[in-house]
Amino acid sequence: MSDVLAVNAVDLTKTFGPLTAVDHISLQVAQGEVYGVLGPNGAGKTTLLRMLFGLIRPDGGTLELFGRSWPRNGVHALDGVAGFIESPKFYPGLSGRRNLQLLAGLDGLDGPSAATRVDEVLDAVDLLGRDRDKVRGYSFGMRQRLGVAAALLRAPRLLVLDEPANGLDPAGIRDMRALVKRLTGSGLTVLLSSHDMAEVEQICDDVTIMRTGQVVYHGSIAALREQAPAQAHRLATTDDERSMAAAHRMGLDVTGAADGGLAVRGSQAQVDALIAALVAAGIGLRGLALSETPLEALFFMLTESAPDAPTADLEPAATTGARR
Amino acid sequence: MTRASTGDLTAGPTTTAAGHGPRTGTRRPGTATVLRWEIAKLAAQSRARYLLLGCLLAPPVVVAVFAGQQPPSDTIYGRHIHASGFADALLILAFAHQWLFPLLAALVAGDIFANEDGHGTWKTILTRSVSRGQVFAAKTLTAVAFNLVVLVVLAASTIAGSLLIVGTQPLPGLSGQLIPAGTALPLVAAAWATAVPPLIGFTALALLLSVLSRNPTVGVATPVVLGFAMQLLSTLGGLDLARRLLLTTGFEAWHGLFTEHRFTGPIAQAAAVAAIWTAVCLVIGYLSLRRRDITGG
Numbered sequence: 001m002s003d004v005l006a007v008n009a010v011d012l013t014k015t016f017g018p019l020t021a022v023d024h025i026s027l028q029v030a031q032g033e034v035y036g037v038l039g040p041n042g043a044g045k046t047t048l049l050r051m052l053f054g055l056i057r058p059d060g061g062t063l064e065l066f067g068r069s070w071p072r073n074g075v076h077a078l079d080g081v082a083g084f085i086e087s088p089k090f091y092p093g094l095s096g097r098r099n100l101q102l103l104a105g106l107d108g109l110d111g112p113s114a115a116t117r118v119d120e121v122l123d124a125v126d127l128l129g130r131d132r133d134k135v136r137g138y139s140f141g142m143r144q145r146l147g148v149a150a151a152l153l154r155a156p157r158l159l160v161l162d163e164p165a166n167g168l169d170p171a172g173i174r175d176m177r178a179l180v181k182r183l184t185g186s187g188l189t190v191l192l193s194s195h196d197m198a199e200v201e202q203i204c205d206d207v208t209i210m211r212t213g214q215v216v217y218h219g220s221i222a223a224l225r226e227q228a229p230a231q232a233h234r235l236a237t238t239d240d241e242r243s244m245a246a247a248h249r250m251g252l253d254v255t256g257a258a259d260g261g262l263a264v265r266g267s268q269a270q271v272d273a274l275i276a277a278l279v280a281a282g283i284g285l286r287g288l289a290l291s292e293t294p295l296e297a298l299f300f301m302l303t304e305s306a307p308d309a310p311t312a313d314l315e316p317a318a319t320t321g322a323r324r
Numbered sequence: 325m326t327r328a329s330t331g332d333l334t335a336g337p338t339t340t341a342a343g344h345g346p347r348t349g350t351r352r353p354g355t356a357t358v359l360r361w362e363i364a365k366l367a368a369q370s371r372a373r374y375l376l377l378g379c380l381l382a383p384p385v386v387v388a389v390f391a392g393q394q395p396p397s398d399t400i401y402g403r404h405i406h407a408s409g410f411a412d413a414l415l416i417l418a419f420a421h422q423w424l425f426p427l428l429a430a431l432v433a434g435d436i437f438a439n440e441d442g443h444g445t446w447k448t449i450l451t452r453s454v455s456r457g458q459v460f461a462a463k464t465l466t467a468v469a470f471n472l473v474v475l476v477v478l479a480a481s482t483i484a485g486s487l488l489i490v491g492t493q494p495l496p497g498l499s500g501q502l503i504p505a506g507t508a509l510p511l512v513a514a515a516w517a518t519a520v521p522p523l524i525g526f527t528a529l530a531l532l533l534s535v536l537s538r539n540p541t542v543g544v545a546t547p548v549v550l551g552f553a554m555q556l557l558s559t560l561g562g563l564d565l566a567r568r569l570l571l572t573t574g575f576e577a578w579h580g581l582f583t584e585h586r587f588t589g590p591i592a593q594a595a596a597v598a599a600i601w602t603a604v605c606l607v608i609g610y611l612s613l614r615r616r617d618i619t620g621g
Contacts, residue, residue: 050447050617050618050619053447053450053451054450055446055447055450055451055617055618055619056617056618056619057617074455075453075454075455076453078451078452078453079453082451082452083451084447084448084451085447085451086447088448089443089444089445089447089448090443090445090448091365091368091443091445092443093368093369094368098368102361102364102365103448103452105353105357105360105361105364106353106357106358106361106449106452106454107353107452107453108353108357150448154452
């Protein structure tokens with residue numbers, strides 16, 4: 001595999017009036033990598049991807065895809081690149097197959113090779129049975145899958161997916177994640193944006209976390225996991241005041257939850273010991289549940305803290321990844 | 325989803341792209357490919373098919389209705405419609421230029437860019453290896469070609485219907501002379517052909533409004549309203565220069581073909597005016613599309 005980076009963005013900046021949507025972001029994605037761009041809504045993920053596809057122009061910085069850039073190579077910059085931004089859109093009055101046939105024509109495919117290719121990608125996203133239905137009758141999940149099929153038509157080396165599971169029901173999310181995982185298994189480079197830590201954790205090797213246009217973390221998922229806080233539990237008891245005092249005495253991080261009960265953070269052994277102690281003290285246990293995962297907790301810490309809060313305790317990635 | 329393998333989907337069949345990038349599975353399309361794509365898209369629109377069908381079927385019906393009524397004697401060639409089928413063809417041409425031509429020009433052209441905004445499909449198109457210039461050229465050529473086909477179908481149907489229903493009697497000229505059928509037919513065809521430059525001008529205007537407004541209703545309706553406004557302006561006195569620069573003036577340039585001493589100066593002038601309108605509208609439209617940030621559609 002070539003050493004040329006699939007994505008090499010340096011100091012990218014984009015402003016819309018007074019709003020700096022992307023603020024001096026650098027991002028490197030190696031070929032074959034499965035890379036996540038994570039952040040809450042409004043973090044600048046979609047703006048970053050729009051610049052990647054040339055839909056909007058950066059106000060500063062440079063961006064190369066497989067060594068090609070928009071200013072130097074024009075639309076050739078997109079050779080080998082496919083994907084969708086936000087939810088994929090199609091002509092609603094045409095069937096899914098007809099939409100793909102039109103796009104195949106745009107990709108320079110025609111005749112039997114186009115028909116074969118359309119069949120292949122429809123099969124890959126499991127839409128062959130509904131391919132002759134008009135797109136206006138498709139569910140949101142079917143449109144998302146048609147979007148992946150449209151991207152695969154181009155036989156991409158880099159697949160860019162912007163929130164592919166956004167708006168899907170649980171079954172749709174499961175299917176979409178399974179599809180993306182299958183695609184990543186083929187050696188394809190994938191750049192996936194999401195606001196869902198669990199999704200990125202399941203699919204990606206490396207991640208950049210953004211907040212208000214800036215990078216607050218970049219590096220591997222494994223490194224991020226090591227720096228995550230302990231698992232959090234939601235605890236409901238007959239006497240939260242005494243329970244909180246007991247948790248403090250046992251060295252657990254405990255706070256009162258906004259909607260009642262306690263949020264307790266600590267190792268599984270510590271939480272087990274706390275529960276045993278509460279029961280022994282005659283305090284009734286009314287509820288115990290896992291709350292956000294450690295990585296989700298870290299994600300919320302990173303993206304909900306004050307904009308100038310230091311993130312120095314998080315280690316940067318060595319060779320690939322993003323930096324501010 | 326049940327498929328187990330997608331490995332072959334990322335190993336496409338064709339070319340190596342220029343530069344030092346990867347092998348790609350598809351090749352970058354030329355403008356002809358983008359044009360074929362746009363035409364295929366237009367052909368899939370029932371509206372376009374119905375419009376052509378209407379242009380084919382409506383004129384004979386209109387001529388048949390005229391044949392059973394008192395002639396509209398206050399309109400050019402109105403009083404001759406029972407005397408010669410050629411007069412019917414010219415009367416319909418005169419009616420058409422008042423509002424029908426701007427509307428026909430705008431029905432497809434005013435929508436062709438804006439419907440990508442409406443469907444949110446700009447990003448579907450532009451995330452492939454297609455330049456905005458190619459898309460602009462393909463859409464412009466498609467709209468112009470379609471409108472020329474519409475004009476040809478409308479003209480052919482009108483002339484054929486008029487001659488079949490009313491007859492091929494000699495046509496009274498605007499100077500009172502009689503024009504024999506053998507001469508009248510090419511002159512009537514030429515009169516319809518003089519609508520081509522202003523029709524293209526209105527097409528370019530609709531294309532520009534489609535790009536700028538991103539709204540199909542604005543793209544279709546505004547050229548019709550502007551057409552009416554231009555005609556209103558042309559009736560005002562003391563505006564000779566402005567009148568010459570109006571797109572609608574070109575629709576009347578055929579009158580000189582039917583005088584005893586023919587004059588074609590207005591036709592050449594209308595062609596020049598339409599060329600200026602077309603060039604200005606297309607340049608502004610292209611620059612606007614090229615510089616636009618695709619944030620919504």
